[in-house]
Amino acid sequence: MLFNSFIFLFVFLPIAYLVFWRLQNVSARYIWLVVTGYVFYGYWNPWFCLLMAFSTLVSYSAGLGFLSYEGKAARRLCLILPITVDLLILGFFKYANFGLSSLQSLLTAVGLDWRLPEAILVPFMDGWHLRFRDIILPVGISFYTFHTISYIVDAYRGVIRPTRNFFEFSAYVSLFSQLVAGPIVRFRQIEKDLENLGGADRTRWLPVGVAYFCYGFAEKVLLADSLAWFVDPAFRQWEQLSTLGAWGAVLGYTFQLYFDFAGYSSMAIGLGYMFGIRIPINFNSPYKATDPSDFWKRWHISLSSCLRDYLYIPFGGNRGAEWKTYRNLMLTMLIGGLWHGASWTFVIWGAYHGLLLSLYRGFASSWDTLPRPIRQGFMFFSAVIGWVFFKASDFHVALHMLQTMFVPVGGTLMERPFVFVVLLAIAAYWGMVGRNPHDLTENFTWKTRHTVLFAAIFGASLALIAGGRNSPFLYFQF
Amino acid sequence: MTKRTDAVKKLVTGILALAIILLAGEFAARLDDWAFQRVPYLAQVDREHDLMLHDSRCVRGRPRGFFKKYRLNDFGFRGPEITREKQNGVKRVVLLGASETFGLYESEGHEFAEILRQELSKSGEPVEIINAAVAGMTLPSLQAYWEHWVSGFGADLVLIYPSPQFYLDNAPPAAVTPHPDVFNRPIPVRSRLLGRFTDAVKQVEWIKRLRVLYVLRHEQSGKDASWIFHEVPADRVDRFRQDLSALAQAVARSGSTPVLVTHAFKSLAPYTEEDLKQLDAFRIFFPRALPEVIPAFDAAAAEATIRVARAGKWSWVDASRPLSGRRDLFADLTHFNDAGSQEMAKLLIGPIRTLLSEQTGKR
Numbered sequence: 020m021l022f023n024s025f026i027f028l029f030v031f032l033p034i035a036y037l038v039f040w041r042l043q044n045v046s047a048r049y050i051w052l053v054v055t056g057y058v059f060y061g062y063w064n065p066w067f068c069l070l071m072a073f074s075t076l077v078s079y080s081a082g083l084g085f086l087s088y089e090g091k092a093a094r095r096l097c098l099i100l101p102i103t104v105d106l107l108i109l110g111f112f113k114y115a116n117f118g119l120s121s122l123q124s125l126l127t128a129v130g131l132d133w134r135l136p137e138a139i140l141v142p143f144m145d146g147w148h149l150r151f152r153d154i155i156l157p158v159g160i161s162f163y164t165f166h167t168i169s170y171i172v173d174a175y176r177g178v179i180r181p182t183r184n185f186f187e188f189s190a191y192v193s194l195f196s197q198l199v200a201g202p203i204v205r206f207r208q209i210e211k212d213l214e215n216l217g218g219a220d221r222t223r224w225l226p227v228g229v230a231y232f233c234y235g236f237a238e239k240v241l242l243a244d245s246l247a248w249f250v251d252p253a254f255r256q257w258e259q260l261s262t263l264g265a266w267g268a269v270l271g272y273t274f275q276l277y278f279d280f281a282g283y284s285s286m287a288i289g290l291g292y293m294f295g296i297r298i299p300i301n302f303n304s305p306y307k308a309t310d311p312s313d314f315w316k317r318w319h320i321s322l323s324s325c326l327r328d329y330l331y332i333p334f335g336g337n338r339g340a341e342w343k344t345y346r347n348l349m350l351t352m353l354i355g356g357l358w359h360g361a362s363w364t365f366v367i368w369g370a371y372h373g374l375l376l377s378l379y380r381g382f383a384s385s386w387d388t389l390p391r392p393i394r395q396g397f398m399f400f401s402a403v404i405g406w407v408f409f410k411a412s413d414f415h416v417a418l419h420m421l422q423t424m425f426v427p428v429g430g431t432l433m434e435r436p437f438v439f440v441v442l443l444a445i446a447a448y449w450g451m452v453g454r455n456p457h458d459l460t461e462n463f464t465w466k467t468r469h470t471v472l473f474a475a476i477f478g479a480s481l482a483l484i485a486g487g488r489n490s491p492f493l494y495f496q497f
Numbered sequence: 498m499t500k501r502t503d504a505v506k507k508l509v510t511g512i513l514a515l516a517i518i519l520l521a522g523e524f525a526a527r528l529d530d531w532a533f534q535r536v537p538y539l540a541q542v543d544r545e546h547d548l549m550l551h552d553s554r555c556v557r558g559r560p561r562g563f564f565k566k567y568r569l570n571d572f573g574f575r576g577p578e579i580t581r582e583k584q585n586g587v588k589r590v591v592l593l594g595a596s597e598t599f600g601l602y603e604s605e606g607h608e609f610a611e612i613l614r615q616e617l618s619k620s621g622e623p624v625e626i627i628n629a630a631v632a633g634m635t636l637p638s639l640q641a642y643w644e645h646w647v648s649g650f651g652a653d654l655v656l657i658y659p660s661p662q663f664y665l666d667n668a669p670p671a672a673v674t675p676h677p678d679v680f681n682r683p684i685p686v687r688s689r690l691l692g693r694f695t696d697a698v699k700q701v702e703w704i705k706r707l708r709v710l711y712v713l714r715h716e717q718s719g720k721d722a723s724w725i726f727h728e729v730p731a732d733r734v735d736r737f738r739q740d741l742s743a744l745a746q747a748v749a750r751s752g753s754t755p756v757l758v759t760h761a762f763k764s765l766a767p768y769t770e771e772d773l774k775q776l777d778a779f780r781i782f783f784p785r786a787l788p789e790v791i792p793a794f795d796a797a798a799a800e801a802t803i804r805v806a807r808a809g810k811w812s813w814v815d816a817s818r819p820l821s822g823r824r825d826l827f828a829d830l831t832h833f834n835d836a837g838s839q840e841m842a843k844l845l846i847g848p849i850r851t852l853l854s855e856q857t858g859k860r
Contacts, residue, residue: 025697248533252604434605438532467510474514478521483529485522485693 020062022286023240023484031059032290035195039294045217049186052294056193060159067157074108075192077101078167082181082188085174098175102168109164112156117361159199161358165325166192170206172329179207187213196290200283202301202321212296219295226465228292233473234456235285240480242446243279246271249433249442257416257423261430265423267439272410273403274446277306280319285456306402306451309394310386311375314402326355344380349373359409364417368408375401399451519690526689534565541684542692549631551675554645556638558631566605572650575599575628576611583651587623588853591647591753593639593744594658597760598630600838602828607835612842613849624853627652635663635670636740640747648751654852655748656845658758658816659741661798662831664733665726665783665791667716670740709781716784726786729797738801745809756852757806757813758845759799761837762792763830765822775830791830796821814848816841 020027035055042048061068084097126133170191174181182188191213197204212219253260253268260268284301291298305318315323334347349370356369379386386394404421411417423430433439530536547564550557550573558573570578583589592598592610600608606615610628617624629647631639636659643655663670698704717724726733745755764772768789776788783791799817806813819840820826826837833841 025701245533435533435535470510470514471517474517475521478518479525481518482522482525482690482693485690485697486526486529487697 020059022283022290023236023244023480025484026062027059028481031055036293040221043217045214046184046186048216049184049190049213052190052195053186053193056190056195056198059195060193060198063158064155067160070108070112070157070160071163071193074105074163074167075189077104078170078192079185079188081171082174083183085181086183094175098171101171105164105167105171109160112160114357114361121363162201162203163192163198165203165322166205169203169325169329173205173207179210182206194291194296196287196294196296197298200280200287201319202284202287202298203325204298204321205325208299209291209296216295221295224292224295224297226469227460227463228289228294229473230289230460230463230465230469231285231292231456232289233476234460235282235287235289236480237282237476238278238285238449239282240483241476242442242449243275243277243282244483245442246275246278246446249435249439250275253431253433254410256431257411257420259431260420260423261432262423262425262427264430264432265420267433267436267443269403269407269410269420269424270443271433271439273306273406274443274450276406276409277302277450278446281455288456300457302455303457304450304455306399307395308398308402309391310383310398311372311379311401312383314398315372315376322355322358326351330354345377348376348380352376362413364408364411364414367414367417368405371405371408375405395451522690523688526693530565530689535563536565541687542689543684543687546680546684549680551677551680552645553675553677555641556631556634556673556675557642557646558629567599575608575630576614576626579625579627579650581650583625587625588653588856589625589627589651590654590656590849590853591627591629591650591652592656592658593643593647593748594630594656595634595639595660595663596630596632597660597832598658599628599632600630601632601832603833603835603838607838609833609838609841609845612838613846616842616846617849622850624849630658635660635672636737636744637670637672640740640744641672643744643747643751648748648753652748652753653856654756654849655753656756656758656814656849657741657744657748659737659744659760659798659802660831661737661760661795662779662783662791664737664798665730665786665794667785669733669736705778705781709778712781713784724785726790726794729790729793734794734797734801737798738805741802742805742809745805745811749809749811754852754856755809755811756848757802757811759802759813759815759817760795760831761816761820761826761841762795763822763824763827764792766792769824772824779830792821795831812848812852814845816844819844 020031022028035051039048039051039055042051057068057071060071078101081097081101085094088094088097123134170179170181170188173179191204191206191209192198194204250268250271253264254272257265257268281302288298288300299321301319301321303317303320305314308314308317331347331351334350335343336347337344350373352369352373353366354369356365356367356372359365359368407420407424408414408417411420527536527538530542531538536542542564544564546559548559548562548567548569550559550562558569558575560569560571560573562569562573567575569575572579572581590613598608598610600610603609608628610626610630614626617626627647627650629642629650631642634642639657639659699708741757745757748755764776766789768776773788776791779791780786780788786794796817799815799821803813803815805811820837823837823840826833826840828834828837
């Protein structure tokens, strides 16, 4: 179910909301959140609910293990075993076929004539028939796996006290607002709100929730999906693009991706508030960043902070020799790249950002003396180049796009160029100069002008959705 | 503030918000149509009206008509502008058919007629492709359309890609009687937002299913079991064959060479659950046919198409055999997606080249 679908807006959300606030005690609310989470998730494919339930059960048991055992070995077992299970599930669904095809390429490259199967096939039920097909990536698996792993690690480190309440934990994992595309919420960040859910005040957070939701709705539907109308066909015809067309496509994608994901995050945060759960921010105007380190403090904040806490710091962080810090940065970003998808283009994208962070670390003192517009402009440009690898279906396409962008060549432009330029200008202003929802909703109090503004945004977005412009969120694929 | 004033205030705010939602929605729908589909902001939009014209003799495409991504030229054909008279040395190929040929779901410029045009122009061949298909055209209507309009464009080859499913309707199709006075009237003011909502609601899976159930119950009430097509109705196949033959003869009489193309269909037995769902939904148009009869009828019509071609000594292209059952090529049961269109164009381009070069050789 998509946030930007009629079934969600007019059926699921009103029912979920009304029933939730009718329930009076905390356990009933946990159970209701679990039910809604599974209905929301099962709408794509009910079979994947089993996977999420299994992952939940494993991590919950690990939490109970931490509560029961004091011994070092037992606690280590409670850490390693469930994480291994979670990673195996993620690895199978997300990386098995990628690994297979990479292995095949490697074998071919070294001259071994071994033919591996093209893909791992899994059984599935088509009605009453058992059939086989390629592995399908369960939507949002990377996100909820991160939720469960962060819970286990934090419990092991003693950062959180694991919950004994199964439904509280299940509600945390399956919370529909952040289930399939984040933000990656750590248990400690919403633990208090979850525990106080029984006494939560419906009206206190509703205005902020509605404001966040409408803001995100506009970012997604009005901006990201409108840009997608230009960007998707342009990338499909990447071979025919002119230099101007290629720049248009890549710049368009730069803002499409941002507004798509930031829009989703704002909607998720808004939904969280509506249910009395304050989900932390995930984007803070990343295209206003002035250096790579600043960029990662603003882009997908929940992921970058997880990468920092669960990878970079355990690798050694910036403790120890300088070269080790660079190694840790590169490793963290490579894994971060691979987390986004089973493709070498994501690995390259991760390595590229690792390199940017390393360069910045080396030259920060000189870099920081440059005027802000130059630093912001350069950082934006660097991010744009990175998105070429992020978007391209393979390395060859990425290189071709970069070549088209930097070696002038004739070819096709975007359709309706005037509309595209206007849209790009609005997106650029909104993303690089304008305020973000967190600025707008700080100390928020509802006034009549908000009714007018958000009703207008909602109406306009509905009209576009009704016209067939409700594409899935880009980050669902991760 | 008393409870009553509070309630009144909430009510007024609610009404105000609803009014703003509707106004903003209408404004955005029109702006969106203008920005992305080039539809004038204040124009009234109606697919049938914008794309079809009833003249005194037949129904045809509306000159310079456009609706969303569909754009017609000065003569009411989908595609680039042409001149009425053929230019010297240029061969003309006309495509006749219904929505499958017109191109319904393909992205702009990816309907198979357009791909053919691009491919031929890429290789510099002096061939002009005219996509004369009109959505919803049955064979008898196509014949009237050919005789009164398309035949005047001097086609060398005429590819006929008929839609057999019309023959599963309550009654076999007949030529549409044009109603210029009624049909060509300006359309009344309509909300585009409402139009979008109606279309969107119709796409919701369970609403679709409910509509099918309602239509089936309504259509079947008071009729006995024999009204349902439990198997392929032989008389309808026969009627299809006769109508196709009549159209091909009309084309041949005008001095053009007809080429018959068998119809391709998405689902072939063994049916997947998805196939059965789609076949069931398709019954909203053809309530007399059981789901499995629909593809079977299509296959029978493909055979009949070849029989007609053989009997008339006309060429044919069998699209049914290589494309039917390839679910990845279709957007619904009968209409191609971009990939399907590409495959169809690949299939047609060879025979077009061969037949045109044969014609040149004969002369």
